[in-house]
Amino acid sequence: MSLLDGSALAKIQRLELIARGVVEGFISGRHKSPYKGFSVEFAEHREYVPGDNIRDLDWRVFGRSDRYYIKQYIEETNLRALILLDASGSMKYAGKLAARHNGDVLTKFQYARFLAATLAHLMIHQQDAVGLATFDTSLRRYIPARSRASHLRVILQELSDTEPGQETSLSGIFHDLADRVRRRGLIVIISDLFDDVGEILKALHHFRYRRHEVLLLHVMAEEELTFPFDRWSVFENLERAAHRVPLDPLALRNEYLGRVSDFIRRMEIGCGQMNIDYVQLSTRQNFDIALAHYLAQRMSRAR
Numbered sequence: 001m002s003l004l005d006g007s008a009l010a011k012i013q014r015l016e017l018i019a020r021g022v023v024e025g026f027i028s029g030r031h032k033s034p035y036k037g038f039s040v041e042f043a044e045h046r047e048y049v050p051g052d053n054i055r056d057l058d059w060r061v062f063g064r065s066d067r068y069y070i071k072q073y074i075e076e077t078n079l080r081a082l083i084l085l086d087a088s089g090s091m092k093y094a095g096k097l098a099a100r101h102n103g104d105v106l107t108k109f110q111y112a113r114f115l116a117a118t119l120a121h122l123m124i125h126q127q128d129a130v131g132l133a134t135f136d137t138s139l140r141r142y143i144p145a146r147s148r149a150s151h152l153r154v155i156l157q158e159l160s161d162t163e164p165g166q167e168t169s170l171s172g173i174f175h176d177l178a179d180r181v182r183r184r185g186l187i188v189i190i191s192d193l194f195d196d197v198g199e200i201l202k203a204l205h206h207f208r209y210r211r212h213e214v215l216l217l218h219v220m221a222e223e224e225l226t227f228p229f230d231r232w233s234v235f236e237n238l239e240r241a242a243h244r245v246p247l248d249p250l251a252l253r254n255e256y257l258g259r260v261s262d263f264i265r266r267m268e269i270g271c272g273q274m275n276i277d278y279v280q281l282s283t284r285q286n287f288d289i290a291l292a293h294y295l296a297q298r299m300s301r302a303r
Helices: 006-012 059-065 108-125 149-161 170-180 197-209 222-226 249-273 287-302
Strands: 031-037 041-047 069-077 080-086 129-135 139-146 186-191 213-220 233-236 244-247 277-282
Touching: 080 108, 080 139, 080 170, 108 129, 108 149, 108 186, 108 213, 108 287, 129 149, 129 170, 139 149, 139 170, 170 186, 170 197, 197 213, 197 249, 213 222, 213 249, 222 249, 244 249, 249 277, 277 287
Parallel strands: 080 129, 080 186, 186 213, 213 277
Antiparallel strands: 031 069, 041 069, 129 139, 233 244
């Protein structure tokens, strides 16, 4: 299965993923750096010292104060992003209402994999660096961020080779990666978030404490959001082999939907308090449309 869909790329080709905060990097780009340089956006003055380029002197300040000052500007730099892709067993769920690709109904993992591949292509195309981490109960693969065009093939190959595995363990993985990724940048999390909401928010706070920007793409199947089942069914736990439970969905619908609504509400509030972009996605909507819509909104906020 090709992970780069031509129609999807066409929808985002004029969009950018721009960092909202300052980032650290090496390549001249479109994101604000925490370092002072001589770019286009004025930051502050500092007193002239021998060796400074006299072309950077602010003659207006000299005219007012009879003292020499250098203009300092905010450098623009490249973004360093890390995509965290949930490869736990629950991501194998597809349902009957999910979007299709080449005639096949997409599982949550396939949907998330398309999102990851498209975002990686977008960021490397705009000369930013991107890495990938896949996980279930533990970190399965960690590919550090690079910006070379050839690095995209490495990421796409890893995405293609990865299949959903064991149970979910989000918070521990996030804490580990928050300690590992020292240079601040963008953390993109793509997951169904099957874990304790309080522990997830604590782990997200760890990323923010490390001064990373965080984008959380919460991928759920439409059936998980609406629970349309109306007859006795056997529900299977995709993270535990042979764990099946017969249930009457009509008796559970209200409680189930209430819990899902409460979970999403707590995630929205918690992420909002930490200035994290929380994007709730249903696999019923084509991933390219959902991603293009989010990127367009993000760009409009950045202006």
